[in-house]
Amino acid sequence: xxxxxxxxxxxAAYLRDRGVAPRAWIILGxxxxxxxxxxxxxxxxxxxxxxxxxxxxAPGHAGELLWGAIGDVPVAVMQGRFHYYEGHSLEDVxxxxxxxxxxxxxxxxxxxxxxGMDPRLRKGDIxxxxxxxxxxxxxxxxxxxxxxxxxxxxxxxxxxxxALIGRAEEAAGRLGFALPRCVLASVSGPQLETRAEYxxxxxxxxxxxxxxxxxxxxxxxxxxxxxxxxxxxxxxxxPDSLEPVSIESIxxxxxxxxxxxxxxxxxxxxxx
Numbered sequence: 001x002x003x004x005x006x007x008x009x010x011x012a013a014y015l016r017d018r019g020v021a022p023r024a025w026i027i028l029g030x031x032x033x034x035x036x037x038x039x040x041x042x043x044x045x046x047x048x049x050x051x052x053x054x055x056x057x058a059p060g061h062a063g064e065l066l067w068g069a070i071g072d073v074p075v076a077v078m079q080g081r082f083h084y085y086e087g088h089s090l091e092d093v094x095x096x097x098x099x100x101x102x103x104x105x106x107x108x109x110x111x112x113x114x115x116g117m118d119p120r121l122r123k124g125d126i127x128x129x130x131x132x133x134x135x136x137x138x139x140x141x142x143x144x145x146x147x148x149x150x151x152x153x154x155x156x157x158x159x160x161x162x163a164l165i166g167r168a169e170e171a172a173g174r175l176g177f178a179l180p181r182c183v184l185a186s187v188s189g190p191q192l193e194t195r196a197e198y199x200x201x202x203x204x205x206x207x208x209x210x211x212x213x214x215x216x217x218x219x220x221x222x223x224x225x226x227x228x229x230x231x232x233x234x235x236x237x238x239p240d241s242l243e244p245v246s247i248e249s250i251x252x253x254x255x256x257x258x259x260x261x262x263x264x265x266x267x268x269x270x271x272x
Contacts, residue, residue: 003146004091004098005148005149007051007052007095008052008095008098008099008102008149009102010051010052011050011051011052011053011095011102012099012102012103014050015050015065015099015103018043018067019043020065020067020076020103021103022067022074022075022076022100022103022104022105023075023104023105023106023107023272024073024074024075024076024106024107024108024109025075025076025078025096025100025103025105025107025108025109026075026076026077026078026109026110026111026265027078027081027096027108027109027110028077028078028079028081028111029080029081029110029111029112029213029232029254030112030113030234030250030251030254031113031234031250031251031252031253031258032112032113032232032254032255032257033062033079033080033258034255034259034261034262035070035111035258035261035262036066036077036079037262038070038266039066039069039075040069040070041068041069042068043066043067043068044065044067045065046064047063047064047065048063050065052095053095053096054082054086054088054092054093054095056080056081056082056086062080063080064079064080065077065078070269071269071270073269073270075269076100076103076105081096081212081216082095083189083190083212084136084188084189084211085190090136090138090139090140090142090215091140091143093140093215093216094215094216094218094219097219097220097223097225098219098223100225101223101224106225107161107227107228107272108216108217108225108226108227108228109228109229109265109268109272110212110213110216110227110228110229110230111229111230111231111232111261112210112212112213112230112231112232113210113234113250113251113253114184114209114210114231114233114234115192115193115208115209115210115233115234115235115236115237115245116208116233116235116236116237117198117202117206117209117237117238118180118182118202118207118208119238120180121180121182121233121236122233122236123233123234123235123236124233124234124253124257125178125180125257126172126179126230126231126232126257126260126264127179127180127181127207127208127230127231127233128160128165128168128169128179128180128181128182128228128229128230129160129181129182129184129208129213129229129230129231130160130165130181130183131159131160131183132159132160132183132185132214132217133183133184133185133201133204133205133206133214134186134214134215134218135185135186135187136186136188136214136215137188139218140215140218140219141154141218141219141222149222149223150222150223150224151222154218154221154222155221156218156221159217159218159221159227160217160227161227163271164226164227164228164271165228167268167271168228168230168264168268169181171264171268172264175260175263175264175267177260179264180207182207182208182231183205183206183207184207184209184210184213184214184229185204185206185208185209185210186209186210186211186213186214186215187209187210187211188211192245193209195242196239198237198238198239198242199239208231209237213229213231217229226272230261230265232253232254232257232258232261233253234250234251234253235249235250235253
């Protein structure tokens with residue numbers, strides 16, 4: 001198998017030849033494709049044409065990369081991401097973050113759908129991630145370290161950029177909605193959690209739970225990218241009143257919140 005830097009270089013060269021030169025790299029999660037409609041002068045390519053990119057198989061993920069500009073900010077937008085539960089390695093899951101850095105991106109924006117364990121949260125709420133519990137059982141940095149890509153032991157005292165969090169809160173206020181700060185627990189999935197698992201995660205300090213975001217945030221910290229992560233609460237994970245949930249309802253709730261999330265990210269792009 002090719003070394004990581006070779007795989008990243010091949011993907012970056014393919015995209016660079018097509019004019020992809022983003023200042024901000026945006027990963028859109030389940031049902032959250034609305035921001036892609038705001039990209040002006042958009043070019044597009046399916047993931048399966050980009051060298052070394054995995055295939056996206058999760059529901060609600062288009063599996064295409066768009067690039068162009070939102071306002072006057074050059075962006076690349078992933079319509080859908082890769083998940084550990086799909087069978088990809090965490091190195092493959094986070095490969096696009098490496099490619100973003102190789103293409104000159106300075107800021108990573110990540111969105112996702114999550115379950116809400118804080119009883120103050122409601123379906124459709126948008127939250128900003130201020131910290132996380134990475135509980136997938138492995139690190140995307142596992143294995144030999146390539147010093148060209150980042151340090152062996154990256155600091156994680158602030159994986160989510162505090163200045164961007166503050167600006168996001170201000171922007172949400174102008175847009176007319178609250179933006180709670182939350183701790184995200186990231187698990188491997190694909191099964192949802194049991195009542196006992198929700199209780200344990202809540203006791204551990206998590207407010208929301210999902211199956212993505214933390215691998216990308218870890219690699220972004222390793223690579224020196226600023227990161228802001230937002231999530232839509234698509235189901236309520238309260239152990240004493242837990243109800244079955246379907247992927248269809250999760251996608252529907254995320255899609256309903258997508259315009260507000262697109263407004264929020266668009267407002268932050270000048271600060272990327």
